[in-house]
Amino acid sequence: MNDSLSSRAGDAEAEVIQATTISFTAHCYELNGAPPLGSLVKAVSGSTEVIAAVSLAQTSSVDSGRKPVALGDGRQTFEEIIHRNPHLSQLFTTEFQAVVVGYKERDEYVRRLPPAPSPVHSPVYRCADREIADFTSSLSFLDLIYAASLPPLREEMLAAFIRMAGQARGGDRNFLAEAGRQAVVLMRKEPAQLWRLLEMIRA
Amino acid sequence: MSMSERLDPFQPPDSSSGGEPGKLLGRVVGGSLKDGVDVKLDYNSSVEDIQVGKYVVLEGSRLKFFGMVTDVRLDALNPEMASITPNVEDPFIAEVVSGTATYGTIHVLPSLALPLESIRGVTSPEPVKTVPAHFAVAREATQEDVASVFGEETDKNFWVGSPLDLEAKVCINLEELVKRSNGIFGKSGTGKTFLTRILLAGIIQKDAAVALVFDMHNEHGWQGTSEGQNSRSVKGLKQVLGSKVALFTLDEESSRKRRVSTDYTVKIGYNEITPEDIRLLRESLSITERGMDAVEELAGCYGDSNWLAKTLELAAAELQKEVKEKTQVDIHIGTIRALKTSLSRLKRFDFMEEKAQGQPVQRILEYLGRGTSVVLEFGRYADDSAAQILVANILSRRIHERYVEWTEKALGEGGAPPHPLVIVIEEAHKFLNSEVASQTIFGTIAREMRKYNVTLLVVDQRPSGISDEVMSQVGTRLCCLLDNDKDVESVLTGVAGRSELREVLAHLDSKQQALIFGHAVPMPVVIKVREYGTTESYAQLGVSSTSAAPADYAGMQKEMYGD
Ligand SMILES: Nc1ncnc2c1ncn2[C@@H]1O[C@H](COP(=O)(O)OP(=O)(O)OP(=O)(O)O)[C@@H](O)[C@H]1O
Numbered sequence: 001m002n003d004s005l006s007s008r009a010g011d012a013e014a015e016v017i018q019a020t021t022i023s024f025t026a027h028c029y030e031l032n033g034a035p036p037l038g039s040l041v042k043a044v045s046g047s048t049e050v051i052a053a054v055s056l057a058q059t060s061s062v063d064s065g066r067k068p069v070a071l072g073d074g075r076q077t078f079e080e081i082i083h084r085n086p087h088l089s090q091l092f093t094t095e096f097q098a099v100v101v102g103y104k105e106r107d108e109y110v111r112r113l114p115p116a117p118s119p120v121h122s123p124v125y126r127c128a129d130r131e132i133a134d135f136t137s138s139l140s141f142l143d144l145i146y147a148a149s150l151p152p153l154r155e156e157m158l159a160a161f162i163r164m165a166g167q168a169r170g171g172d173r174n175f176l177a178e179a180g181r182q183a184v185v186l187m188r189k190e191p192a193q194l195w196r197l198l199e200m201i202r203a
Numbered sequence: 204m205s206m207s208e209r210l211d212p213f214q215p216p217d218s219s220s221g222g223e224p225g226k227l228l229g230r231v232v233g234g235s236l237k238d239g240v241d242v243k244l245d246y247n248s249s250v251e252d253i254q255v256g257k258y259v260v261l262e263g264s265r266l267k268f269f270g271m272v273t274d275v276r277l278d279a280l281n282p283e284m285a286s287i288t289p290n291v292e293d294p295f296i297a298e299v300v301s302g303t304a305t306y307g308t309i310h311v312l313p314s315l316a317l318p319l320e321s322i323r324g325v326t327s328p329e330p331v332k333t334v335p336a337h338f339a340v341a342r343e344a345t346q347e348d349v350a351s352v353f354g355e356e357t358d359k360n361f362w363v364g365s366p367l368d369l370e371a372k373v374c375i376n377l378e379e380l381v382k383r384s385n386g387i388f389g390k391s392g393t394g395k396t397f398l399t400r401i402l403l404a405g406i407i408q409k410d411a412a413v414a415l416v417f418d419m420h421n422e423h424g425w426q427g428t429s430e431g432q433n434s435r436s437v438k439g440l441k442q443v444l445g446s447k448v449a450l451f452t453l454d455e456e457s458s459r460k461r462r463v464s465t466d467y468t469v470k471i472g473y474n475e476i477t478p479e480d481i482r483l484l485r486e487s488l489s490i491t492e493r494g495m496d497a498v499e500e501l502a503g504c505y506g507d508s509n510w511l512a513k514t515l516e517l518a519a520a521e522l523q524k525e526v527k528e529k530t531q532v533d534i535h536i537g538t539i540r541a542l543k544t545s546l547s548r549l550k551r552f553d554f555m556e557e558k559a560q561g562q563p564v565q566r567i568l569e570y571l572g573r574g575t576s577v578v579l580e581f582g583r584y585a586d587d588s589a590a591q592i593l594v595a596n597i598l599s600r601r602i603h604e605r606y607v608e609w610t611e612k613a614l615g616e617g618g619a620p621p622h623p624l625v626i627v628i629e630e631a632h633k634f635l636n637s638e639v640a641s642q643t644i645f646g647t648i649a650r651e652m653r654k655y656n657v658t659l660l661v662v663d664q665r666p667s668g669i670s671d672e673v674m675s676q677v678g679t680r681l682c683c684l685l686d687n688d689k690d691v692e693s694v695l696t697g698v699a700g701r702s703e704l705r706e707v708l709a710h711l712d713s714k715q716q717a718l719i720f721g722h723a724v725p726m727p728v729v730i731k732v733r734e735y736g737t738t739e740s741y742a743q744l745g746v747s748s749t750s751a752a753p754a755d756y757a758g759m760q761k762e763m764y765g766d
């Protein structure tokens with residue numbers, strides 16, 4: 001993971017191509033290069049950073065009318081197929097969606113929806129561990145993830161996010177327990193899914 | 204600040220005015236003044252650590268409430284959560300789930316409230332008129348909290364024990380205590396005798412009153428026993444308090460056998476037994492209603508101080524004749540014969556003599572007047588109700604008469620009233636059941652309250668046997684475990700928060716724990732009774748040789764007996 005604090009344009013991994021108040025879609029510069037599920041990213045424009053958690057990644061054909069077909073015959077590895085078809089990266093794109101969980105303005109994190117969505121073409125960076133630790137020092141935004149993600153993805157998404165944040169915080173057990181408690185409150189109506197989530201984040 | 208603290212949205216405001224606040228238990232989530240409030244336990248507090256009877260404080264925004272846990276309950280955020288069981292074998296999941304998905308709720312009955320700003324000032328807690336608002340913090344009480352309600356140990360405030368799970372002293376104001384009759388209740392073996400001994404030691408040590416103890420089972424005066432695995436003997440009041448206690452006995456032989464040296468042997472003369480005394484013994488002597496009528500006639504004929512001797516001495520026919528001559532009443536000869544048989548059973552009491560030689564009442568009063576408490580041992584009459592009722596009544600009646608005279612004289616002439624007297628009776632239902640309470644001196648004393656500075660300390664394992672009227676006069680009640688519903692009902696009659704206290708009472712430890720409520724304590728509280736029987740306890744409860752009797756003893760003696 002990128003550990004630098006500064007957000008240089010060269011470090012961007014994607015670019016916003018569609019944005020709503022609650023989520024945005026970003027186009028990855030690299031095919032199959034979406035950040036992991038649940039990871040924290042920021043879309044930067046001017047002095048504002050919109051913070052979001054990756055909720056869904058998708059790689060598909062550029063031309064929606066053209067249906068991709070199988071290229072191998074069962075004997076090649078993935079790498080061999082790619083190597084023999086260098087034009088593939090032109091035909092496919094990888095995009096991801098991220099659920100907006102807050103923003104940074106004048107060096108302060110705000111853990112609620114920003115007044116306006118990120119402008120299209122804002123570069124998107126992965127957040128560094130220290131940024132993640134700062135942002136997750138309060139978990140009051142967890143319900144934004146809960147509200148914007150749908151079952152059956154919901155507990156997977158929440159669990160992935162919590163695990164990622166836990167790792168960024170050096171595996172802090174108290175953090176995981178507190179996040180678990182918040183999840184209990186959010187998912188009180190779905191006990192079976194809640195228990196599954198707890199299994200996924202257990203320290 | 205640790206992560207979990209920083210993340211806890213319910214982290215209470217730092218309320219560090221005064222000493223360290225007690226451990227956070229949870230927050231108020233509902234309730235009413237009538238029924239008490241519910242406190243949802245924080246995830247750091249387990250239901251298993253909280254017992255019914257625990258003393259807690261509730262910090263509202265302006266008031267601090269003092270209360271007692273009266274119930275503990277398990278709740279779930281969603282009922283399905285408890286039925287679809289999570290993997291609680293995993294310590295992490297168990298930790299997360301407990302206190303959030305599933306949690307404990309404690310029910311707290313607040314009794315007193317204190318404005319927060321003046322906790323260290325002069326204001327003392329007042330009875331509650333409202334409840335703490337939603338989300339008020341519930342904490343374990345601290346020593347300071349206990350002291351702000353029950354006061355510090357002083358020359359009037361006596362330490363009786365400590366709240367559950369807390370090293371703090373719960374004190375009783377002895378001056379207030381002895382203004383009314385009080386009761387110590389609990390089923391057999393729960394520690395009534397020990398608690399009585401402790402309380403008496405306090406009363407005597409701090410000169411709150413003098414005591415007259417009818418020691419039916421010979422366990423208060425010289426030596427008592429502590430049951431248990433290795434039963435051992437514990438010191439009695441005389442051994443602990445020395446010259447502040449005198450030992451009287453009804454049975455010299457028994458005392459001698461037990462190597463107890465006594466100060467006086469009590470004898471009762473036939474001439475001291477009145478028809479009222481016999482009425483109390485009706486059942487144990489099996490005297491019929493007709494027999495009682497005959498007693499009245501005989502007393503009318505021979506006078507209150509002669510009738511018994513005459514009845515025992517003369518033949519039935521002679522008695523019948525003399526009564527008829529004097530009062531024109533014709534008693535059936537059969538009735539007289541039966542009565543003579545019944546009354547002759549009094550002869551088996553070795554403490555009875557035809558004509559009283561000594562003056563036991565006078566002697567008791569002398570000691571009491573000097574500020575010395577008197578313990579009367581019953582010796583071999585430990586299980587003899589008739590002897591106990593007879594002796595306790597005769598002595599108490601006379602002593603009470605003297606206190607009445609003395610108080611009235613003091614009122615009329617403006618002298619000092621007598622120092623309060625506490626009369627201690629065990630198995631009190633024998634003296635105070637509804638059939639006899641209206642006739643015994645004890646019923647009278649209970650009803651008069653402190654009018655004549657004489658009150659009772661009743662000790663009983665069957666409080667339901669005591670008349671409701673007497674029970675309603677009992678100012679402060681110290682109740683050890685009671686498991687009979689009727690007994691529980693009777694000790695709680697007329698008490699606020701009865702249904703909550705019932706739970707508390709039913710769940711006390713089987714020994715050395717008591718629920719105290721009533722006049723002398725600002726609020727109901729469960730205590731672990733202080734230890735009695737250690738060298739340290741004797742030292743704490745004894746008297747230093749320098750402590751002098753209060754000034755009014757001297758005056759009282761002068762008034763009563765001349766210079
Ligand atoms: N305050 C105390 N300090 C030390 N031991 C105690 C105390 N209270 C009770 N005990 C223990 O409990 C035993 C029973 O107490 P106690 O004799 O006072 O019960 P009781 O209620 O008077 O019983 P009973 O109804 O049979 O007379 C004692 O022998 C003693 O071992």
Ligand SMILES: [Mg+2]
Binds near residue numbers: 395396397
């Ligand atoms: Mg006893």
